[in-house]
Amino acid sequence: MNGFTIATPAQVLAIDVRLPDLDYAAMAPMLVLFGAACLGVLVDAFAPRQSRHTIQFALSFIALTVALLAVIREARVGSRELTADVALAIDGPTLFLQGTLAVLGIVALLLVGERALEKGGPFVSQAAIPVGSEADRRQAREEGATEVFPLTLFALSGMMLFVAANDLLTMFVALEVFSLPLYLLCALARRRRLVSQEAALKYFLLGAFASAFFIFGMALLYGFAGTVSFGGIHDAALLATTSPLLLFTGLAMVAVGLLFKIAAVPFHVWTPDVYQGAPTSVTAFMAACTKVAAFGGLLRVLYVAFDRARWDIEPVIGTIAILTMLVGAILAVTQTDIKRLLAYSSIANAGYLLVGALAFSKEGLSSAMFYLAAYGFTVIAAFAVITLVRDDDGEATHLSRWAGLGREAPLVAGVFTFLMLAFAGIPLTSGFTSKFAVFGAALGVGEAWPVALVIVGVVTSMILAFPYLRVVVMMWLSEPAEQSPTVAIPGAFTSAALMVGVLATLLLGVFPSPVLDLADRAAEFIR
Amino acid sequence: MEPGYYVVLAAVLFTIGAVGVLIRRNAIVLFMCIELMLNAGNLALVTFSRINGTLDGQIMAFFVMVVAAAEVVIGLAIIMSIFRTRRSASVDDANLLKY
Numbered sequence: 001m002n003g004f005t006i007a008t009p010a011q012v013l014a015i016d017v018r019l020p021d022l023d024y025a026a027m028a029p030m031l032v033l034f035g036a037a038c039l040g041v042l043v044d045a046f047a048p049r050q051s052r053h054t055i056q057f058a059l060s061f062i063a064l065t066v067a068l069l070a071v072i073r074e075a076r077v078g079s080r081e082l083t084a085d086v087a088l089a090i091d092g093p094t095l096f097l098q099g100t101l102a103v104l105g106i107v108a109l110l111l112v113g114e115r116a117l118e119k120g121g122p123f124v125s126q127a128a129i130p131v132g133s134e135a136d137r138r139q140a141r142e143e144g145a146t147e148v149f150p151l152t153l154f155a156l157s158g159m160m161l162f163v164a165a166n167d168l169l170t171m172f173v174a175l176e177v178f179s180l181p182l183y184l185l186c187a188l189a190r191r192r193r194l195v196s197q198e199a200a201l202k203y204f205l206l207g208a209f210a211s212a213f214f215i216f217g218m219a220l221l222y223g224f225a226g227t228v229s230f231g232g233i234h235d236a237a238l239l240a241t242t243s244p245l246l247l248f249t250g251l252a253m254v255a256v257g258l259l260f261k262i263a264a265v266p267f268h269v270w271t272p273d274v275y276q277g278a279p280t281s282v283t284a285f286m287a288a289c290t291k292v293a294a295f296g297g298l299l300r301v302l303y304v305a306f307d308r309a310r311w312d313i314e315p316v317i318g319t320i321a322i323l324t325m326l327v328g329a330i331l332a333v334t335q336t337d338i339k340r341l342l343a344y345s346s347i348a349n350a351g352y353l354l355v356g357a358l359a360f361s362k363e364g365l366s367s368a369m370f371y372l373a374a375y376g377f378t379v380i381a382a383f384a385v386i387t388l389v390r391d392d393d394g395e396a397t398h399l400s401r402w403a404g405l406g407r408e409a410p411l412v413a414g415v416f417t418f419l420m421l422a423f424a425g426i427p428l429t430s431g432f433t434s435k436f437a438v439f440g441a442a443l444g445v446g447e448a449w450p451v452a453l454v455i456v457g458v459v460t461s462m463i464l465a466f467p468y469l470r471v472v473v474m475m476w477l478s479e480p481a482e483q484s485p486t487v488a489i490p491g492a493f494t495s496a497a498l499m500v501g502v503l504a505t506l507l508l509g510v511f512p513s514p515v516l517d518l519a520d521r522a523a524e525f526i527r
Numbered sequence: 528m529e530p531g532y533y534v535v536l537a538a539v540l541f542t543i544g545a546v547g548v549l550i551r552r553n554a555i556v557l558f559m560c561i562e563l564m565l566n567a568g569n570l571a572l573v574t575f576s577r578i579n580g581t582l583d584g585q586i587m588a589f590f591v592m593v594v595a596a597a598e599v600v601i602g603l604a605i606i607m608s609i610f611r612t613r614r615s616a617s618v619d620d621a622n623l624l625k626y
Contacts, residue, residue: 127608128608130608130611130612131612132612169587169590172590172591172594173590173594176594176597176598180597180598180601183601183602183605184601184604184605187605187608194609194612194613194623195623195624197605197608197609197612198609198621198622198623198624199624200605201554201605201606201609201618201621202621202624204601204602204605205548205554205557205558205561205602205618208558208561208598208602209545209548209561209564211598212541212544212545212561212564212565212568213564215564215565215568215569215591216537216541216564216567216568216571218568218572218587219537219568219569219571219572219575219584219587220571222572222575222576222579222583222584222587223534223571223574223575223578223579226579226581227581227583228583228587272624273624276624277623277624
């Protein structure tokens with residue numbers, strides 16, 4: 001304890017204050033989304049009720065398109081810089097992931113805005129009304145809430161900030177900016193409201209618990225390095241002569257916060273409940289975009305701040321990756337609800353992404369980014385199909401209800417079969433190319449840990465193929481149940497989202513090279 | 528007074544909060560335990576700011592406070608909406624989603 005030197009107040013005050021340079025062009029995607037979200041709040045307050053949905057959807061769609069164009073513009077300029085006084089890093093991975101987030105955000109927005117499947121849309125009109133009350137029965141006939149659009153935009157702007165954040169504080173603020181709207185979105189289902197609220201409660205309590213770990217880890221790393229910027233932590237870890245206790249404890253706690261968001265075992269317990277309870281369009285949004293954002297942040301932390309501690313963290317995160325793949329794959333086999341099945345599949349996919357991340361090479365980074373993009377499209381399309389299979393009580397998500405679906409609706413069942421095969425990693429789908437890229441990157445390193453991870457990855461992929469194929473067999477070969485659900489005719493929005501998702505899954509499987517090249521060129525962090 | 532003691536105090540507060548989250552059942556109490564953990568983080572930030580002789584840690588504590596306030600708004604809204612229906616804030620009663 002006597003080793004600490006204490007600064008006098010005069011020394012503290014002697015720090016010169018200067019305003020940071022802000023590169024507004026580089027920050028444009030985040031600013032546009034944030035501004036549009038604020039505008040959306042005003043629209044919800046002042047626009048007449050019947051036109052709100054149209055205005056909000058158009059506003060969100062335009063904002064996301066503008067954000068995407070801003071990302072593309074920035075990528076064409078080829079800027080690689082730290083801005084806002086090293087708080088933001090605008091580099092290849094940032095731009096690639098921001099572009100991915102914008103595109104996946106647009107596709108997910110189509111699902112969120114769909115109103116053709118159910119009168120008034122999938123969201124409750126006023127979430128504050130207690131479930132089962134007289135007012136609740138009255139509002140069942142009213143139009144759904146349009147707050148979901150600004151909430152989605154807030155979440156997306158937070159995600160874009162998260163993948164660009166170059167210090168722990170910015171990362172923490174971005175983490176909360178994208179998590180808080182997601183907690184609310186989970187609670188807004190029109191049907192099965194108790195389940196939806198329960199999902200939000202679980203997500204919120206566990207998410208807040210994880211971010212408390214993140215804060216304390218940030219404090220410890222600040223104590224170790226005297227700064228929270230990733231470059232500063234990297235330098236301090238390189239030059240440190242003191243005990244690395246603060247460094248490793250801090251890293252472990254920050255990692256808890258991040259691994260919670262990517263749903264890695266043992267921080268995965270919220271995933272199945274939240275995926276099942278949340279409105280399906282929100283689940284699709286979470287499954288695709290949260291994964292991209294959280295992995296973007298984790299990759300930056302690992303590659304930029306802690307690459308010198310690589311040998312120390314590899315066994316720990318490697319073990320977590322193995323557990324994630326095993327638990328996700330094995331528990332997926334036992335599921336009877338299609339949304340829970342996809343939740344466990346998303347946990348296992350987090351494991352495969354960790355395999356790529358742990359390669360600690362340019363190939364590892366680019367393959368993980370490609371995987372994120374490919375998986376996002378497939379998972380949004382899969383959840384889009386789930387919104388179509390309905391009965392009187394809303395979506396029929398129990399697997400037994402899906403028996404014999406191939407006879408009733410061959411097209412929808414065929415699309416779902418294709419998506420399941422993509423998840424299982426059959427060639428000519430994006431599932432194959434992305435797994436191939438990730439495992440290839442890990443094998444290319446040629447060390448013991450990555451090779452072990454690849455072996456576990458291949459074995460769990462085989463285990464995981466079983467639940468997917470079981471769904472396929474059930475849809476085509478089983479006899480339909482007595483009261484089989486009907487397959488709703490998708491509205492224009494859902495059709496568009498499905499089409500984009502399926503086409504991306506197919507094209508990234510057949511011609512992956514343009515996107516692979518793009519990810520490869522982008523795969524370089526700046527410090 | 529040695530600033531190192533404050534780091535130890537922060538760690539103790541954080542541990543009390545974390546254990547509280549794990550063993551308590553009432554959602555509000557759980558939430559208070561999480562706030563305790565956040566404040567332990569703030570104490571650690573301010574202490575390290577003093578030790579390192581930079582102001583960054585104190586500014587960060589402000590950021591954490593603001594975010595924690597936003598979190599309270601969201602969290603209490605969710606807990607309230609459940610409480611209104613169930614007349615209970617126990618997290619053991621929220622058991623519709625399993626397996």
